[in-house]
Amino acid sequence: MSVVTSSISKLETLSQAALVASGASEDAARSVARAVVKAESEGNNICGLLYIPLLCEQLKYGKIDGQAQATVEITAPGAITVDAADGLAHPAIDLGLPYLVEATKKLGIAAMTVKNSTNCLALSHFVLPLAQESLIGLGFANCPAIMAPPGGKTPVLGTNPIAMAIPGKEGPMIVIDQSTSAVAMTELILRRDRGELIPEGWALDQDGMPTTDPTEGLLGSMTPNGGHKGFGVALIVEVLSAALSGAQLSSQASPYFGDQGGPSRTGQSIIAIDPLKFNPGFTESIEHLCHSIESQSGTRIPGKNRHHNIENAKKNGLLIDSFLLRELNELISQIR
Structure with a gap:
């Protein structure tokens, strides 16, 4: 595999341009490009640039409406609902997050659901801003079915990721983002x-x-990760992200890849908690918890390396597969 070094800003520009060339609006494309390159910068290439051609494909097939305008509704003081309108997930979730933060700081706890959405890639991208606001962020997302129940062979759940970001005195202390497969x-x-x-x-x-x-x-x-226990967690994610939001269940959603079916219409949910409204000593408890982990040789706090990786990417750029860069440039050339 041949790799080249590229800057964060260049990769964001290329990603945004490729999405626009495939039918996305400038604002929606910018939101996705920023998230994808951030994932690369954190060292999470599984949710990085390789998804740009895949999303472009879905835009061309009409499975994602690149010009969709998401809408927000406040259905109760602590309940925010977002309709992504078959558009890209990132601008829809970005639209609802400020309302979620405002409600949580007033009430101590609030939740946001998103329906008629699609692949949101790195779910931690949406809970990290909550931790930066000194809030606990919990994220859930369902995906098209690819996971059968233990003992079965017909998929009924997706990889259904779960994410969590926990604040400390100087920003996020713990960051977890993982699939349940x-x-x-x-x-x-x-x-x-x-x-x-x-x-x-x-x-x-x-x-x-x-x-x-x-x-x-x-x-x-x-x-599932951990057999029947992992399937149980994926089921919890399904309830909170799909059933709660009114999105398609994983078994009803069309695949994220290929030209079969229409919009996937999957869902996401994010729960935010102001920990200090429950326990004024929360930050000290988290510091003690993290110390009990890090004090042991060979251990690390989940998400601890992300800040170092980002700083390194800002300074030295990112190593990217040259084939992927060529693919992005080919997608951009469509509008010339």
């Missing part, structure tokens, strides 16, 4: 495209049998 679906796509096998335990084939072939896994089912 054994690995993110993108891992299988990457291994397939590279002609590589996957470890046994990641996926099942269409007959419900373990497979090391990523293509068979994508046609069959991904396995």
Whole structure:
């Protein structure tokens, strides 16, 4: 694999231009580009630039409305609902977050749901701003079905990620962002495209049998992280992100990839909590908790490396697959 170094600003510009060339509005494209490059900067390339061509594909197929105008409704003092209107997830969630912050600071706890949405990629992107406001952020998102229940072989849930950001005295102290499947679906796509096998335990084939072939896994089912316990967590995510918001259930949503079906219309939900309204000593408790982890050799706090990675990316740029950069430039050339 050939790689090149590129700056954060250049990658944001290229990503935004590729999305606009594929039908997204300038504002929506800017919101997505910023999130994708931030994921790359944090070291999370699974939710990074490789998604730009995939989102561009969905825009061209009409599965995402690039010109959609999301709307916000306050249905109760602590309940914010957003309709993404079949558009990109990022501008819709960005639209609702200020209302969520305002409500949480007044009430101590508030929640926001998003329906008629699509892939929001790195879910932590939306809970980190809450931690920067000294709030706890909890995020949930459902995805098109790719995970069968333990003992079954028909997918009913998506990889259904969950995220959490916990504030400290100087910004986020703990950041967790993970799928409820054994690995993110993108891992299988990457291994397939590279002609590589996957470890046994990641996926099942269409007959419900373990497979090391990523293509068979994508046609069959991904396995939940931790067996029935992981499936239980994915079920919680499904309830909070899809059923609560009025979005399509994972089993009803069309795939994020390819030209089958219309808009996916999946959902997200974010819960924000002002911890000091519950416990004035919350920050000290978190510091003690983190110390009890970090004081042990070879350990680290989840999300601890992200700030270092971002600073390094700002200073030295990012190493990006040259093929991916060529693909972005080819997408941009469509409008010339």
